[in-house]
Amino acid sequence: MKKSFLAAMLGAYFISPVAHAEAIDASKINYLGPIAPQNALKPFETNRKNAILTNLKQSLTADQKSVSFFGNTLKWQNLSKVNALTEPGLQALKFTLTTTRFTPATLKLDGVKEASFYLNGELLSKKGDAYKLPLTTGQHQVIIITESVEDWGKVALDLTSEIEESKISVSTDAPNTLSAKQLFDSKTVSNLSISPNGKHLIWQTRSYNDKNANKAIRETVIKSVKDNEIVYSLPANANNFAWSDDNTHLVYTSSKVLYKLNLKSLTTSALSEDLSGISNVDFYDNDTLIFTWVKRPEKSTSLTKYYHGLEDRWSYARNKTSVYLYDVNSGLMRQVSPAEFSVSLQDFDNERGTLLLSRSISDYAAPPHMLTELLEYNLKDNSQTTVGKYRTFNSAQYSSDGLYITAGPEFGEKAGKTVADSQLSNNYDTQLYSVSYDGKNITALSKTFDPSIGQFSVLKNDDVILNVGEEDKRQLYVFDESKKRFNKVKTNLDVIERFSVSNEKSPTLVFAGTGAQLPQQVQLKTKLSNTKSKTLFNSKKAFYANTQLPSLEEFNFTNDQGTEIKGRVYLPSNLDKQKQYPALVYYYGGTSPVNRAFTGRYPFNLWAENGYVVYVLQPTGATGFGQDFSAKHVNAWGEYTANDIIKGTQAFLDKYSFVDKNKVGNLGASYGGFMTMLLATKTDMFSASISHAGISNITSYWGQGWWGYLYSGEASKNSFPWNNAKLYSEHSPVFNADKVKTPLLLIHGDADTNVPVGESHTMYTALKLLGQDVELVEYKGADHQIFARDKRFHWWNTMLAYFDKHLKEQPQWWNDLYTQK
Structure with missing residues (x-):
């Protein structure tokens, strides 16, 4: 670029006096070029211009100092250092606009015959001879890809604010201000599942970008716990994961098909063609799967809907969910839950040959105007026994000699209640109970434990790991069954979003969470008592570093x-x-x-x-x-x-x-x-x-x-x-x-x-x-x-x-x- 043009450029890059913002000069704009100078055709001369430039824009958007094109690496440089009058191929300009308030602005680009203008990754069209920029509070990245510039000495940008009291600053290296897209789009770990022996980990992530709009970008892999390296890639939409107890196989569903993965040979086989609607898949034993399967009624064409009860307002009220066993070797399935009603599978005990099922019963006689019946179903003789009917109930799992149940303080004739008799309890304040198989003996375990119990998992020794609401945090605790004591698992996270624990005598724990000022982390503990954790993923370093x-x-x-x-x-x-x-x-x-x-x-x-x-x-x-x-x-x-x-x-x-x-x-x-x-x-x-x-x-x-x-x-x-x-x-x-x-x-x-x-x-x-x-x-x-x-x-x-x-x-x-x- 000629010095005479530099002088002109310094005068041409400016903010209109109407807007009280710093003047833009060439030193505040990054330049990259020439891009692909050997190409005979410019994108506008082809019939695939939009696709070409959209792909190019992705690499230009990234926060990196250089970009490679067909083996040729170009470094971003300050526009003021460019001396050429003309350039072959394409060129790119990049800078950041920062506002402290909403500011409608107009940017005129003169001297460029063919250019594509991107604001925050979105292609903008000219309105008349300028681009309209609705600048919200914060930072905005501008990328301009030029295809035809006859004389860089005649190129000029004129940025004008429509609000007199606004201030727009322009820079190439300002610290990033937190943005909505950053918070919503950044990759997060959405699912974790550790194998029973603690050697493998299912790792599922989710992110978003402008190109995919409302559709999440998902990635699903199996990692080695030892070195945090990927050992196998699963279909992105895989779900319903279940590990065999002998650690030889993993099953999962993808696009309605049930698959089995051999963890030694890493070969996959389809177990079914269409199991649409199944969930809660698990290994009942090494050769048998158990899952729930929902059957939805045919869509009604009736002119009326006759209500069967208050619950019938729910769109899913007439769905029927049943429990099935699936023989992995033959593919034969059989329904094992009672045919007459819809159930939820709480847990199973393959040694006793029993299932723990719950179902909702319409009963409006007392708050909350519904009963939950918990029953045990015996697979050996197809008999069922009612454990109890409860006004408050959350979930249940087997222990070695009974059940663990979470429910409100008024569970079991108010067994967990600590407030005065004259005060009604809040049954959303979930407690932990130990209950005998027949439901007759109930022991409240958390009456002196203030946190509210959420998700829990029973360990081999009957200890329980729990995700609890502790004031405005969600923390992990271990209930020590022998000492009837709750011990906190030490983390540096405020909110534990999800966790998974292995089935070893000394279990391995993996968990994901955030803090009030801390983006997501995934951590691993090889022992629950460890004070330190190994960090497997740090979103702050990956997506919020600057x-x-x-x-x-x-x-x-x-x-x-x-x-x-x-x-x-x-x-x-x-x-x-x-x-x-x-x-x-x-x-x-x-x-x-x-x-x-x-x-x-x-x-x-x-x-x-x-x-x-x-x-x-x-x-x-x-x-x-x-x-x-x-x-x-x-x-x-x-x-x-x-x-x-x-x-x-x-x-x-x-x-x-x-x-x-x-x-x-x-x-x-x-x-x-x-x-x-x-x-x-x-x-x-x-x-x-x-x-x-x-x-x-x-x-x-x-x-x-x-x-x-x-x-x-x-x-x-x-x-x-x-x-x-x-x-x-x-x-x-x-x-x-x-x-x-x-x-x-x-x-x-x-x-x-x-x-x-x-x-x-x-x-x-x-x-x-x-x-x-x-x-x-x-x-x-x-x-x-x-x-x-x-x-x-x-x-x-x-x-x-x-x-x-x-x-x-x-x-x-x-x-x-x-x-x-």
Whole structure:
């Protein structure tokens, strides 16, 4: 490039004076070229231009210093160091735009006859003579692939902001700011299964990218535990994994076909042609498989549906699930569960020749208005024995001389209850029990153990490894059967997402999890008592190595009942305590705490990096803090929770002086959405509120939500509209809608079966008639949660845009998403 052009270039790369951003010069743009100078045809001269450039763009997007093309390695260099006037082949320009607020911008590219412009990997088309860039808060990668440039001396870029007070910075090597795509798309380990002898490990991963859109990219392999190396690749969509006890074979399903893999020869054979609908596959013995198989009824063409009971509102209520045995050598199958009803397989004991089955029974006489029957089925004589019928039941497994059962405190004539007789227990606070084979002798094992029991696995010596909810963490514990004691498994992770344990005398444990500020890790322990673990996967190193993350502080306070309420505060990584920041307050309140996972449906770290101080608290009623704490959820419907949130927010504002007290938003979902609406009727301390899938009328939720009556069987235990109308009306936000003064956004999936969309419509109608500032956004086809990648990004943007409008006085993002006509 000629010096005269360099001078011109330094003047040409600039931000319009309308936008208060740094000027772009050639030193802030990376250049790569010439790419494939020997090619006779440029991509635009072929009939496969889009495919050629899309593949090329992938390699250019990667954060690496050089790229190889047909054996020729090119290094990215600073554009200011390029001296050639013209270049053969293709060339690429790359730089990063960073904004601290939503900024619509326009970029003009002059002097290039053929170019493809990519923003964050997405191909943009010209609008007139320029590219429109809707820059959300954070970083945006620009890649321009040029095919025809007659004179680089005439090339110029002109970037103009449409918002006077915005600032856009341009760089080639700025630290990455945390992005939504990074949180959602980064590869995570989604399934782990260790072989009985602890030598092999099934390792399944999931990731996303722009090209595959909502379709997950999956990889499934078998690894050697010894060296963490791949020994065999399985079909990406493989599932239903089962190891033989003798460690010779693995079975799995893929595309409805059941396969058997010989672990010594690594050869595969198909065992069936079509077993669509099977699940819970396991080896009953080395030659026999056991699994459950669901049979769905034919689609009805009837003009009416006659309800058989409350459960019949569930789309799966008329499915019938049975247990089958499968002879591996002959392929013969036989149904071994009773023909007259649908069952769940809890466990089996091949030495005793028995299955442990459960089934749901319609029984509305007492909360939660359903019974679970646990029965033992004897395969030798096809007899069945009822172990018990329970109002609260989670799962069951065999021990050497009986059963382990997880259920609520009121299991077995309230065997696990520790709260006062006058207080109803919260049966979502799961306990561990030892039960005799006949169900007559029940021993509560966790009455003095505060965490709530989740998934568990019984070891050879009858010890139990458990994944428990401990306050706002999910931790691993071992129940020592001989000493009747719970011992914590030491990890450096806040939330254990999944675990698998071998069947050795001294078992090997593998587990995956995250922390409030720690992306996913997978760790291995060769002994449960080891204080140190071997790290098999570290997402932070792989996907967040150059990313700024918020800092975290613990923040607890004492409520009006003298109880400590736990919480945490996320602070932006570039925090300046001399400035004033808006804040967001998040909670759930619906009997479980908001755990400390690194990301999830509500990305606290992302909110903090978008300029908000984020306060997350665990109000009264949550499990994992002891039975006295969780029991206060029953028949309260926000009574304690609202007071905790109000007092906690005030204490938070008193401590964090750099938070603007007039710029505080609050949000929650489901029961948390109910809390958002309820808080709006009780306080005006918040400047903007968001309720996702919230409950506005407890009565209609109780009667219309698929599981409304079941959940209300705990949350409103023994209370109904006819015997406690005060609870159902006074605690329902819509009955107090005239007290709402805070701007409120209602978000709902229009296919929500848990909390019907009418709950948001009811509140929207009330507030519209009252002339209140209220917005309603429905996501088409979405149920209670937003899972699809495109909907998830839009949903995250909607929430941030709404708060930017009200808490930052920046309405442009919201207006861009929801044009006012």
